[in-house]
Amino acid sequence: MMEQFxxxxxxxxxxxxxxxxxxxxxxxxxxxxILAAVAIWVFGVMA
Incomplete structure (x- = not known):
């Protein structure tokens, strides 16, 4: 949970x-x- 925040x-x-x-x-x-990098990070980790 914390790794998403x-x-x-x-x-x-x-x-x-x-x-x-x-x-x-x-x-x-x-x-x-910044926003693109975070989106890739979050959705990459979740996928």
Whole structure:
């Protein structure tokens, strides 16, 4: 159960950092990359 929440918590922390630090298109690319990586991690682990 905990292994499903850990990547989500890490992603939220990374999203907050990216939101505060980055600007413009770089922010968008970073947010999409973080969300894609977490989706692959979660669904890859669950499959």
């Amino acid at each position: 850990l990547p989500i918590v890490i992603a939220l922390i990374l999203i907050v950092i990216a939101w505060k630090v980055l600007k413009g298109i770089v922010k968008t690319v970073a947010l999409v990359a």
